[in-house]
Amino acid sequence: MNVLEIRDLGVDYQSNSGAVHAVDGVSLDLRRGEILGLAGESGSGKSTLAHAIGRLLRPPAAITGGTVTYHRADGGAVDVLGLRGEELRAFRWAELAVVFQSAMNSLNPVSTVGAQIEDVLRIHRPTMKRNARVERSVELLQRVGISADRRRSYPHELSGGMRQRAAIAIALALNPEIVIMDEPTTALDVVVQRDILHEISALREEYGFAVVFITHDLSLLMEISDRIAIMYAGRVVETGAARALHDTPRHPYTLGLLRSFPRLHGPREELLGIPGTPPDLRALPPGCAFHPRCGQALPDCREISPSLRDGVSCLLNEGKGVR
Amino acid sequence: MRFLARRLGFYLLTAWAAVTLNFLIPRLMPGDPVDLLVARLKGNVDPAAVEAMKKAFGISDAGLWTQYVDYLGNLFRGELGRSITFFPTEVSTVIADSLPWTIGLVGVATLISYVVGTSLGVLMAWKRGTWLDGVLPAATFLHAVPYFWVALVLVFVFGSTLQWFPGSRAYGLEVTPGVTGDFLASVAYHATLPAVTIVVASMADRILGMRNVMVTTLGEDYVVMAEAKGLTSRRVMWAYAARNAILPNITSFALSLGFVVGGSVLTEIVFSYPGIGSMLLKGVENEDFPLMQGIFLVISLAVLVANLLADLAYVLLDPRTRQ
Numbered sequence: 001m002n003v004l005e006i007r008d009l010g011v012d013y014q015s016n017s018g019a020v021h022a023v024d025g026v027s028l029d030l031r032r033g034e035i036l037g038l039a040g041e042s043g044s045g046k047s048t049l050a051h052a053i054g055r056l057l058r059p060p061a062a063i064t065g066g067t068v069t070y071h072r073a074d075g076g077a078v079d080v081l082g083l084r085g086e087e088l089r090a091f092r093w094a095e096l097a098v099v100f101q102s103a104m105n106s107l108n109p110v111s112t113v114g115a116q117i118e119d120v121l122r123i124h125r126p127t128m129k130r131n132a133r134v135e136r137s138v139e140l141l142q143r144v145g146i147s148a149d150r151r152r153s154y155p156h157e158l159s160g161g162m163r164q165r166a167a168i169a170i171a172l173a174l175n176p177e178i179v180i181m182d183e184p185t186t187a188l189d190v191v192v193q194r195d196i197l198h199e200i201s202a203l204r205e206e207y208g209f210a211v212v213f214i215t216h217d218l219s220l221l222m223e224i225s226d227r228i229a230i231m232y233a234g235r236v237v238e239t240g241a242a243r244a245l246h247d248t249p250r251h252p253y254t255l256g257l258l259r260s261f262p263r264l265h266g267p268r269e270e271l272l273g274i275p276g277t278p279p280d281l282r283a284l285p286p287g288c289a290f291h292p293r294c295g296q297a298l299p300d301c302r303e304i305s306p307s308l309r310d311g312v313s314c315l316l317n318e319g320k321g322v323r
Numbered sequence: 324m325r326f327l328a329r330r331l332g333f334y335l336l337t338a339w340a341a342v343t344l345n346f347l348i349p350r351l352m353p354g355d356p357v358d359l360l361v362a363r364l365k366g367n368v369d370p371a372a373v374e375a376m377k378k379a380f381g382i383s384d385a386g387l388w389t390q391y392v393d394y395l396g397n398l399f400r401g402e403l404g405r406s407i408t409f410f411p412t413e414v415s416t417v418i419a420d421s422l423p424w425t426i427g428l429v430g431v432a433t434l435i436s437y438v439v440g441t442s443l444g445v446l447m448a449w450k451r452g453t454w455l456d457g458v459l460p461a462a463t464f465l466h467a468v469p470y471f472w473v474a475l476v477l478v479f480v481f482g483s484t485l486q487w488f489p490g491s492r493a494y495g496l497e498v499t500p501g502v503t504g505d506f507l508a509s510v511a512y513h514a515t516l517p518a519v520t521i522v523v524a525s526m527a528d529r530i531l532g533m534r535n536v537m538v539t540t541l542g543e544d545y546v547v548m549a550e551a552k553g554l555t556s557r558r559v560m561w562a563y564a565a566r567n568a569i570l571p572n573i574t575s576f577a578l579s580l581g582f583v584v585g586g587s588v589l590t591e592i593v594f595s596y597p598g599i600g601s602m603l604l605k606g607v608e609n610e611d612f613p614l615m616q617g618i619f620l621v622i623s624l625a626v627l628v629a630n631l632l633a634d635l636a637y638v639l640l641d642p643r644t645r646q
Binding site: 054056059088090092094098100105109111119120123124156170 | 452543544545547548549550551552553554555558562563566567570640641642643
């Protein structure tokens with residue numbers, strides 16, 4: 001049961017030196033209630049993809065093709081990219097909410113935390129009484145571990161972890177089906193990071209929303225996601241269950257990512273990392289975009305751009321990837 | 324409260340410094356009004372008459388300290404001495420007669436310019452990339468044009484050539500001052516051109532200032548999040564973006580309010596408006612030190628009060644400044 005289907009989505013940034021394909025022909029499914037991890041280096045297009053799904057792109061970014069279909073719980077399908085004006089406004093937050101990277105910057109500094117939950121309710125639930133709105137915001141804050149008297153606090157009066165919790169509480173205000181989390185823990189220290197991850201898992205269990213979790217930290221994704229998609233140069237190069245990806249990575253890039261951080265348990269392994277630097281999106285190498293950095297590249301990799309087949313886009317071993 | 328007390332203390336200290344400088348500067352200058360008068364009469368003055376004049380003008384040969392104490396005492400009683408230009412009228416009476424005209428004209432025009440200019444700046448930032456950007460070159464042009472030039476053009480076009488509006492005086496000769504409809508209508512009619520001058524000449528600053536800050540604010544995460552929340556565009560634009568963008572503009576508004584009292588001298592002169600600016604010109608022409616001193620005192624106090632108001636507004640509008 002998919003709650004969101006992305007097909008062949010393309011996003012370009014228009015620049016003076018031509019269009020930059022930040023997202024190029026991405027197809028992904030998000031199942032109801034799952035946590036889908038989206039990993040990749042900086043500039044791989046993961047945040048652009050998330051913004052495209054949430055219809056938050058601004059010029060010079062523009063969607064160049066593809067579809068995003070949202071399936072309501074009652075079975076109705078919504079063409080997300082086709083939503084206009086009032087329809088789009090009503091769709092936002094009620095069905096799809098976003099938690100941004102830095103809660104320091106994503107909360108309005110001149111408005112209390114409570115007010116920022118309540119204005120969502122006021123716009124989307126016009127019949128809701130003031131008392132009910134206050135009650136709901138207190139309930140949400142308590143649910144993410146913030147005491148009720150903090151409802152009247154301004155963002156600058158809260159710690160980094162509390163702010164991110166508040167941002168999550170705001171995201172859950174309307175019980176959305178999908179929550180996009182764009183590096184929600186990147187700006188936090190590891191202890192707070194862990195608390196927030198537990199909180200997200202627990203909330204997901206309770207409310208049953210699906211999560212698109214974006215991060216560059218693959219080890220963190222392995223822990224909390226059900227499935228993972230790896231992006232490189234605007235394309236999805238490998239998708240699969242978190243476990244399978246961890247045990248048997250099939251794309252050389254995934255393998256490289258997994259070997260670029262040390263394991264705390266298990267046998268010692270050499271840290272290999274990935275040689276080279278992420279490609280310039282304005283001038284991608286021909287063929288597979290990863291081939292200049294790939295240790296196992298074949299002559300064909302310079303010419304043929306592989307497409308995603310059975311969860312991996314790699315020419316090695318007749319399209320099955322490494323091993 | 325502690326913050327308020329600290330600010331008040333600071334302003335009292337500044338006011339004392341302004342008053343003291345105001346006392347010292349004329350006394351450090353060589354000569355006094357009576358010497359000038361005597362010089363003008365080529366010395367054919369009876370020494371007794373000189374003494375009498377000095378007494379009448381309130382000039383004493385006492386030590387600086389005694390004079391200073393007397394000066395402060397007189398200030399507390401609201402006595403600023405007698406004007407030489409309008410002898411024997413008290414300086415405080417001259418100021419009290421002209422101040423309402425200036426505050427009425429320049430104050431109202433500054434408010435209009437601020438409200439309209441700020442709103443236009445907000446709109447232009449919100450709709451950047453549309454035809455509204457065409458206002459920018461015009462605003463830059465007006466930004467560079469001095470007040471008196473605008474005033475001269477308006478007097479020439481609408482005052483002399485088209486004769487739509489009167490080009491001088493604050494009210495018509497045919498009405499008697501009083502709270503009557505005729506009189507107020509005449510005042511408004513006569514104030515049109517000078518008010519338009521001030522609005523036109525000062526609005527460009529507001530437009531450009533607000534637009535620039537607003538464009539930066541629109542890129543902030545909390546504005547993107549407000550949009551993602553499905554709030555109405557109007558709410559995103561005003562409650563999230565403009566509400567934050569206006570903070571840096573409060574200071575410049577407060578400064579311009581402070582200069583309401585003394586800042587439009589040239590406009591008043593071009594339109595022969597009986598405000599503080601015209602009085603200051605007359606005072607300078609006649610070397611009327613008591614009058615100039617009084618006007619400078621009022622101007623510096625006005626700037627201080629405006630700054631205090633800005634501080635208070637800041638505390639009200641930006642929770643981060645409250646401690």
